[in-house]
Amino acid sequence: MTTFLTGLTLGSILLGGALVVIVVLYLARPFALPEDEAARVDRETIDGLLLRKDALLRDIRELDEDYxxxxxxxxxxxxxxxKMVKQAAILMKQLDEAGYADTPTVAVDAQSVDAQIEAAVSRLRTPEQIDAQIEAAIRQTRQQPPAPATNGTTQYCPQCGRRVEPDERFCARCGRKLSEEPQPSQAARA
Structure with a gap:
């Protein structure tokens, strides 16, 4: 052993000693800072709750898409x-009790919040309600009188929506009469 130490230079011995001190300090850190352990446990608890919440929200989204x-x-x-929404609410309550504060880093404007609310409401609508809304829009469109044909502008059939030319009197797709023919009394006056 003495022959080994005699072959080392002073710089090598100091470097080795410094490495030993660093390793000892690193290993003694958990014992020197016990409150750090409590913070680590809290962080692990919060991370676990966040993972469960994210998985549950993903499952809810998938269920909505499948529906x-x-x-x-x-x-x-x-x-x-x-049931899934209730579980997510329980997880969020547990996160609040654990001291987790979900602070968004991006400023939220009113339009994006309104868009998110509208998207959530539309997901909650039943297919029957959506069908009723579509039917009401179709009825409203059909009740409107056909627009007069003008030269140079694109016209569409008020019943089926097919593009028609200004000189066409009937729609080629649905057969709806597009323009009124002049009455004989109106033609005589002209």
Whole structure:
């Protein structure tokens, strides 16, 4: 052993000693800072809750998409979704109790919040309500009188929406009469 030490220079011995001190300090750190351990446990608890919440929210989104695509029966959807939402609410309450503050880093404007609310409401609408809204829009469009044909502008059939030329009197797709022919009394006056 003495032959080993005699072959080392002073710089090598100091470097080795410094490395030993660094390793000892690194290993003693958990014992020197016990409150750091409590913070680590809290962070691990919060991370676990966040992972469970994200997985549950992803499952809710997938269930909504499957329902919209008619892959899930309405009875199953109505039974499963409220339970999943309740579990997510419980997880969020646990996060609040653990001291987790979800502060967004991006400023939220009113338009994006309104868009998110509208998207959530539209997801909650039943297909029957959506069908009723579409039918009401179609009825309203059909009740409007046909626009007069003018030269140089594009016209569409008020019944089926097909593009028609200004000189066409009937729609080629649905057969609807597009323009009124002049009455004999009106033609005589002209």
């Amino acid at each position: 919209e695509a008619a892959k899930v029966a309405p009875e199953m959807y109505r039974a499963a979704r409220p």
